[in-house]
Amino acid sequence: MTLETTQIQDKLVETFGENVFHFNQEKDLFSFEVAADKITAVVLFLKNDPILRFHFLTDLCGVHYPDNDVERQFAIVYHLDNWYDKKRIKIKTFINGEKPEIKSLTTIFPCTNWMERETYDFYGIHFIGHPQLKRILNMDEMTSFPMRKEFPLEDGGRTDKDDRFFGRTQSNI
Amino acid sequence: MSDSNIKMVAPPEGVSGEGFFATSLNEVVGLARANSLWPLPFATSCCGIEFMATMASHYDLGRFGMERNSFSPRQADMLLVMGTISKKMGPILRQVYEQMAEPRWVIAVGACASSGGVFDTYSVLQGIDKVIPVDVYVPGCPPRPEQIIDGVMRLQDLVRSESVRRRSSPEYEELLASYNIK
Secondary structure, eight states: OOOOHHHHHHHHHHHHGGGEEEEEEETTEEEEEEOGGGHHHHHHHHHHOTTTOOOEEEEEEEEEOTTSOGGGSEEEEEEEEETTTTEEEEEEEEEOSSSOEEEOOTTTOTTHHHHHHHHHHHHOOEEETOTTOSOSSSOTTOOSOTTSTTSOSSOTTOOSOOGGGGTOSSSOO | OTTSOOOOOOOOSOEEETTEEEOOHHHHHHHHHHTOOOEEEEEOSHHHHHHHHHHSTTTOGGGGTOOOOOSSGGGOSEEEEESOOBTTTHHHHHHHHHHSOSSOEEEEEHHHHHHOTTOOSTTBOSOGGGTSOOSEEEOSSSOOHHHHHHHHHHHHHHHHHOOTTGGGSHHHHHHHHHTTOO
16 A cells, blocks of 8 residues: 555656656655646645645745756755655755746645745745745845845844954964 | 841941931942842843753842842843844844833843854844843853853942932933934
């Protein structure tokens, strides 16, 4: 009664054709990539199919790849879980770096509400159809999306951090 | 009283004679304030754990007239900020400070409250003196209870020597205005 990865792959390719690709077994996690505009359809299919039954979304997060082509600068990673067959999968989808947006999954998995808000908060990725897309962890006044690589990690307002006291300058005057 | 072991605070400087004692109002008010500071603990992380030890029986901050922790800012004199304050927490800390009645004092306990500590990052306030005025900074990560007590005693020195008119002086109003408070 175990759910084989080949079974998942065959069913997905049969239904979505070229929109699902890069199937790959990463350690014990079966993963693949989905075209960004098909993500809701694929997740809905995985959830409702009587054999696949991926009824639980474990995680959703963003990744920034500033060195990629413009079309693939942001990735969104979805982890889905099937409790019946104890099977987990990872879905990755790439989106445009200049206008990062993707359809929201909140109608399929309500738990993605906060995860998508967090992803918006840190990466500025817009989730179309999200009921309340605003910052969740950082303060509302923040203008940057801090997990993007172009934003500095360190706070500019630090006044006691003088490089001379830490041996970071050549002369140490 | 002579056979008890209770330590009393020494009287302020003054002139004493048969049935009277004369001193300045500043001295008396300072003495009273310094030995009845009601703390408001604003503990967000590990420094707060050290403060719990400071309040508990082994170190016993109650010896300094601070038996009663106030968890309402309105009945507190001394705000102890212990731990990392994120930027999102900044306005809340400021609101707590604004709710305290004058006279009020602030101790920044630990590296995070004093300067941001190791958290030199976009989400952390780089020292609470960016949003409220601070009287005493206690270094340490976290400071031991002895250090916290020392910080409290330094604050007592400040309180004891503070003029009763300081809170209505133009300098003090200027200080608050520089933090945009009130």
